[in-house]
Amino acid sequence: MALSLDKYLRMSKLPHIWCPGCGHGIVTQAIVRAIDELGLDTDKTVVVSGIGCSARAPGYLHFDTLHTTHGRAIAFATGIKMAKPELNVIIITGDGDAAAIGGNHLIHAARRNLDLTVICFDNNIYGMTSGQYSPLTPQGSYATTSPYGMLEKPFDLCNLVMGAGGTFAARSTTYHARQLTNVIKEAISHKGFAFVDALSQCPTYFGRRNKLRTPLDMMNWFKDRSVPLRAWSKMSPEEQEGKFPVGVLTKTQAPELTEVYAQLVEKLQQRGED
Numbered sequence: 001m002a003l004s005l006d007k008y009l010r011m012s013k014l015p016h017i018w019c020p021g022c023g024h025g026i027v028t029q030a031i032v033r034a035i036d037e038l039g040l041d042t043d044k045t046v047v048v049s050g051i052g053c054s055a056r057a058p059g060y061l062h063f064d065t066l067h068t069t070h071g072r073a074i075a076f077a078t079g080i081k082m083a084k085p086e087l088n089v090i091i092i093t094g095d096g097d098a099a100a101i102g103g104n105h106l107i108h109a110a111r112r113n114l115d116l117t118v119i120c121f122d123n124n125i126y127g128m129t130s131g132q133y134s135p136l137t138p139q140g141s142y143a144t145t146s147p148y149g150m151l152e153k154p155f156d157l158c159n160l161v162m163g164a165g166g167t168f169a170a171r172s173t174t175y176h177a178r179q180l181t182n183v184i185k186e187a188i189s190h191k192g193f194a195f196v197d198a199l200s201q202c203p204t205y206f207g208r209r210n211k212l213r214t215p216l217d218m219m220n221w222f223k224d225r226s227v228p229l230r231a232w233s234k235m236s237p238e239e240q241e242g243k244f245p246v247g248v249l250t251k252t253q254a255p256e257l258t259e260v261y262a263q264l265v266e267k268l269q270q271r272g273e274d
């Protein structure tokens with residue numbers, strides 16, 4: 001279905017700064033489609049970002065938006081949600097922004113089960129600062145700062161969020177654009193901390209260094225390595241090596257922070273305490 005561009009995009013801010021073939025436009029579109037299909041009130045939806053190529057997305061979106069400091073989007077979003085729990089608060093972050101400098105904010109928001117939706121534009125690299133490796137760069141792949149191949153093991157951010165207490169975690173890719181929209185819809189609808197690992201191609205820095213020269217090569221790389229959840233659960237650890245599951249990985253219910261906070265305030269007011 002055609003989207004109303006004027007409703008969702010700040011046309012005066014276009015054209016965007018992303019490179020030709022960058023996956024970030026596909027993820028941004030999936031977010032806008034999810035918001036549109038859910039029928040969210042644009043005046044009650046806030047989009048917050050940190051720093052990086054992904055962080056430019058809110059600038060193009062016609063909501064109340066906040067472009068904050070590196071790694072701190074979740075901290076700003078926490079303040080917004082605690083002050084105005086009725087708002088839909090969506091965080092757009094990158095793999096460097098979320099997992100490195102912002103890693104602490106991510107795990108603590110998950111632990112609190114605060115009702116935020118975090119969408120990580122995961123391109124396996126620091127794109128904006130010219131291709132340094134991030135905590136999500138796959139082992140053995142090349143980056144400006146790993147010219148002989150990445151030695152370190154990457155985080156699995158969905159597992160990290162689940163281990164920290166997050167109640168919703170999902171993964172999809174720009175190749176799976178319809179699935180990506182659907183998991184973002186589920187994440188936004190979920191009451192509690194929701195995280196989506198959205199794999200997005202950076203042909204300029206990741207692809208070029210890793211023999212995936214075109215955006216299509218990168219999207220095929222996502223296609224070849226991704227496995228639907230049902231098939232994933234039947235695979236041996238050896239078969240899972242080098243691949244990743246896509247879909248909703250966890251969805252549970254637990255007390256949500258703004259609700260338990262409101263209950264406490266009410267209880268104290270009944271006791272006559274300020």
Ligand code: SF4
Nearest residue numbers: 018019022053127202
């Ligand atoms: Fe996209 Fe990479 Fe270009 Fe950044 S550097 S806009 S992530 S292709």
Ligand code: MG
Nearest residue numbers: 094095125126
């Ligand atoms: Mg990145």
